[in-house]
Amino acid sequence: MKFSPDEYRELARSDFEHAWNKGPEIIDPVGAGEKYPRFQYKSARRHPIAETTARLREVYLSIGFDEARVPLFIDESDVYRQFGPEASAVLDRVFYLGGLxxxxxxxxxxxxxxxxxxxxxxxxxxxxxxxxxxxxxxxxxxxxxxxxxxxxxxxxxxxxxxxxxxxxxxxxxxxxxTPESSRTTLRSHMTSGWFLSLGAMWDRLPLPIRQFSIDRCFRREQEEGPTRLMTYHSASCIVAGEHVTVEDGKAVAAALLKAFGFEDFEFRPDEKRSKYYIPDTQTEVYARHPVHGWVEVATFGMYSPSALAEYGVGVPVMNLGLGVERLAMIEYQAEDVRQLTHPQFFPPVFTDAELAGGIDLREAPQTREGILMAEAIQKVATAHASEESPCSFEAWDGECCGTRLRVFVEEEEENSRLCGPAVFNDVYVENGKILGVPDTKKFAKVRANGASAGISYLEAVANLAAARIEEAACAGEGTRVQVKMAKIPSDVNLKIENYVMRTITDNNKKIDLRGPVFVTVRSVLDEE
Structure with a gap:
């Protein structure tokens, strides 16, 4: 039975979910007795270059081009055959292969x-x-x-x-x-491989021949820049046949760019005049970029009969090369091709919501009873937060880890309140800053514009208390948990993921979770 690419992806996804999402904590995906942490399935990100390549490939196939692979290693002599006297200057930009x-x-x-x-x-x-x-x-x-x-x-x-x-x-x-260089070069442009391929196939296949290849090229630039890399992908094609003209290049370029939704592009004569193209046929294709303006994304032209004769090719050939990275820059509105291609070497940009998603509790109860206890502590503290001290309120009475317990929220000191004024602060991320803010007019803007982490100080402290009480109950003991003045995240039982902390420090943002919390929770053994 044959499946479509979409069906294959769906089968793989469902099999992956079935294998990795079973079991509470660890799994044995292949039944070999080896245990692994459970891995939750998530929607994966596509790399912009790979995605652009895939889309270009589908466009080429849809307009009748056969897919090909052209040689990557090009002998120096072939560069001379294609460029003639200009080859010496051209070879300055290629990488030679060497070895020990x-x-x-x-x-x-x-x-x-x-x-x-x-x-x-x-x-x-x-x-x-x-x-x-x-x-x-x-x-x-x-x-x-x-x-x-x-x-x-x-x-x-x-x-x-x-x-x-x-x-x-x-x-x-x-x-x-020390390495010694050979006379073999890495392909600096797809044309080098197309000449070799055309020489081998032009009179063995029905005309016209329409082929494309999307692959890497290597160019020894003086330095890489926002729109230039030393290795890039070229979406290149050739059309070879008796009646092929430069108009075929315009038609292919228009088809490729329109498939990406671009209407704003131009054809301009290329003044570089490569020797392997017929004079006045070499044409540059420009598309508009929101930051860099008009960016060259493709070049096409008719191969020179003299260059084709070096490989015995006896029919006209149109060649077009489109820079995948430059097209991806426009498609994804990227300002720097280096960051688009290798984002791992640049600080990532996260929204406030994404940063808020990296804030969680440091400690939380693990049992059903512990979870109910945390909810009860939070409910009682909310109801009696303003009660004058000394005071004590029972929050929970039950069994946890085989131990009968009673749990109280209390404050022993006189002339105070059951809870401090910061106990109802909520955690927000606003403009890259992590803040603990109350629901007051002063902080209305933060709450309106920022992203909530979905955690209040009281919720975090209640979970901390329940986790510690649960742990003590397993040992058959009672305990006392107290949170006073909050200064750092751990003071209010918050865990901030590494990527969030790195983003905060990279951008000189701040974490301000200070505030008087003052919550005390005590558990005692119930002897009855």
Whole structure:
């Protein structure tokens, strides 16, 4: 049975939920006896570049282009064939592939003695012979570099750690190696791969040939910037056939951009005039960006007959290349392509609501009785918060963890109140700041514009008291929990996730949860 991509995604999602969302705390997803923390399914984020690539791919397929893969490694000689005399300047912007040479390692008597000293045993004539054979095989590329340590450990009959020490102390040639460049380059533009592909297929397939490829290119820029990266994705295509003209490029560019909802774009003659294009056919496509204005997102043109002749291609060819990252910048209204592509290296931007979602209780009861106890403590404190002290009010009477308890909210000192004035403060995030504010006119703006964490000081303290009482009850004891003046989050039983704290410090925001809470909760064993 065949499934559509959407059906495959739905099957995978449902299987994932079934496997990972069962069980209260830990699960055994494959029945192998291994336990893992339960992982709650959530809606995943798509990366802007990958999402833009996927959408471009679907557009190309929908307008009749076959998908292709073109060579990534381009020999220097092909750059000369495509660019002619201009190649020397072009090669300045490409990356050459290099590698470490394989040293010819000599093994004298001194080295053998040092190896035996490290091993604590004699190699013997047979061991020396096998060692030389292995190093010679490495030199001849019969043994790969990542297998050398393993092969030497077999020859020397020791573990890998000793082999690494021997290579470091006895054979400094390995450490002194420096890379040597080859004449192979990384593709700086898709055209290099298209010429090679066209030479192999133009007279073997029905015309016109319409193919596209969305893949990486590499360009040795002086530096990366808000609209420029050293590695980027090009959504490139070719149309090859007897009656192909530059108008095909305009039609393809318009189809791609209109599929993304863009109507505001322009075709401009490209003054760079690459040698592999016919003069006056090279055209730049610009789309409007809300910050950077008009941004070049694509270039198209007709390949030069002389460049095509280098590969034996005998029909006209139109080529178009569209920068995926630049299109994604416009689509996602990003100001910096570096941040759009690699957001992990930049401070993330969170809304107040997202920050509020990272504020929770540090301690909370784990049993049903403990949860009911916390609710009862909160209810009694709310009802009697303004009662003059000394005073005491029973909040809960029942069994917790096998222990009969009575729980009181009280204040022993005279001339005070059962609770402090900050007990009804609520936790809000407003403009990146975490604040504890009462429901008064003075803080109406914070409450109206900010995002509530859904936690009051009283709720947090009631849960703290219930958790501590629950813990004491498990030991068959009573306890007393008191919260006085709040200064820091932990004083009112609040936990702030690391990402929220990092955001606060990165942006020089503040956390202000100060206030007189003054709540005392006591549990006593019920002897009846």
């Amino acid at each position: 040479p394989r040293p010819n390692v000599g093994i004298g008597k001194e080295r053998i003695l040092r190896i035996e000293e490290i091993l604590g045993k004699s190699l013997g004539e047979e061991g020396e012979a096998h060692l030389r054979e292995t190093l010679h095989a490495y030199k001849k590329a019969e043994v790969d570099g990542d297998e050398l340590t393993y092969e030497l450990s077999k020859v020397l009959v020791c573990d890998d750690a000793l082999v690494v020490r021997i290579m470091d102390e006895v054979f400094p040639e390995f450490r002194a190696l």
